[in-house]
Amino acid sequence: MNALRKRLAREDGWTFIEATLAVVIMSVMVLGLTIVMLAFREHLDRSWAVRSMDQYGNDVLENLTHDLRNAVDIEVAGGDNSPYHRVQVKFLNPYSHDRFDYNNWRVDTRSNRVIVNNRELQPYFPPRNLRRGESYVIEQFTLTPYGKETLFAKPEGWERADALRRDPKFTNAAYEIRFKIRYNRNAMYTDDVNWSYTREYFNRVYLRNKNLIVKKGITD
Amino acid sequence: MDRNSIARMRDDRGSIDFVQLVVGLMIVAIACVGTFQALGFGYDHLNEQMRYRKALSIARSYLEYWQGRIHTDFHPSDMQTRAGNFGRGPRIKLDEGDPATTTDDIYCTVEYGGLQPVDQNTTGIGTDYWNINVQVIWQERGHNRGEFEEKRITLFGSMVAAEL
Numbered sequence: 234m235n236a237l238r239k240r241l242a243r244e245d246g247w248t249f250i251e252a253t254l255a256v257v258i259m260s261v262m263v264l265g266l267t268i269v270m271l272a273f274r275e276h277l278d279r280s281w282a283v284r285s286m287d288q289y290g291n292d293v294l295e296n297l298t299h300d301l302r303n304a305v306d307i308e309v310a311g312g313d314n315s316p317y318h319r320v321q322v323k324f325l326n327p328y329s330h331d332r333f334d335y336n337n338w339r340v341d342t343r344s345n346r347v348i349v350n351n352r353e354l355q356p357y358f359p360p361r362n363l364r365r366g367e368s369y370v371i372e373q374f375t376l377t378p379y380g381k382e383t384l385f386a387k388p389e390g391w392e393r394a395d396a397l398r399r400d401p402k403f404t405n406a407a408y409e410i411r412f413k414i415r416y417n418r419n420a421m422y423t424d425d426v427n428w429s430y431t432r433e434y435f436n437r438v439y440l441r442n443k444n445l446i447v448k449k450g451i452t453d
Numbered sequence: 454m455d456r457n458s459i460a461r462m463r464d465d466r467g468s469i470d471f472v473q474l475v476v477g478l479m480i481v482a483i484a485c486v487g488t489f490q491a492l493g494f495g496y497d498h499l500n501e502q503m504r505y506r507k508a509l510s511i512a513r514s515y516l517e518y519w520q521g522r523i524h525t526d527f528h529p530s531d532m533q534t535r536a537g538n539f540g541r542g543p544r545i546k547l548d549e550g551d552p553a554t555t556t557d558d559i560y561c562t563v564e565y566g567g568l569q570p571v572d573q574n575t576t577g578i579g580t581d582y583w584n585i586n587v588q589v590i591w592q593e594r595g596h597n598r599g600e601f602e603e604k605r606i607t608l609f610g611s612m613v614a615a616e617l
Contacts, residue, residue, distance in 0.1 A: 254474070258474075258477075258478070262481060265485065269485075269488060272492075273492070276496075280499070379518070389543065389545060391543045399522075399526055400525060400526040402525040402526065403521055403522060403524075403525045403526035406521065406525065407517075407518065407521045409514075434510075435510055435514065436510065436513065436514060436517075437513075437514035437515075437517045437518060438517060439517050439518070439520055439521030441520075441524065444524060444525045444615045445615060
């Protein structure tokens, strides 16, 4: 009995309270770290998705801008109330001055890709390795004259007013590209929530060749 | 308090004492605060970069507008247009903060400087081309509450008139 009392009175090792406290502190730390890591991973995933969108959005904008800068004329089909326009860009053949070449731009809403002359503009969008619940949707691809308001194109008030005062030669040659992509991540588990992010890419292009005297000289 | 009990309190075999616990907690707390501040700073910086890109896009579009104007819809005798609109350019919404309020929205001002004619004596009719200077100005939140920092993007371009 004496030996047992002596053994229980010893203070080396952990007491029950110390052990409990240590477990509680460790649990809080591990839980906190897990939450931080999950939030960080979520942040990385979203940032990767936004980067993919940015890369594609800027590619589409730059390629179409390049085409429009070379264009002598364009034809836009689809109507003011449609979020998807079909654009035919007409430009001079670089080798023969009495011939024209055409690039036809449209959006394939099933595969969510921009198609130029029946070929996808970039093969890497939407990314092939999407996870469950992830998707990209092209919400808008429109080309509208400067200052023109439609259901999907909302220019600033001063631009609308300014467009009324401008020479038609200018307004018929200044176009605004609006390209909008949405990234969705649908909930896969009961605790998840649906998340989506939409981004609009905008650029204004002035069709220099449409009003150029050189065009007349070459085509007449 | 006898000698044995003081010796027992000083005994350090295999356990943590209160001071160690508090110091440990403080270290963990400081590390957590540092980590969250770094994440917050990175997040703010991403937003700032996004606004910068949008401002750049606005500046490019405004430069394109003036190139088009000079090309087809500009009279060199129009001194008001030639003078530019520095200090009184239109405002455009650059970014929206909380959708429930408009007080934290960020606006930018889009301006162009005086249009400068350049004559290199190549055409014999005077001006060869015009220089354009466009700038976009907006305010970014500073590091301290209530502090703002002015950001500015300036683009230079030039254009010939279509009559040339």
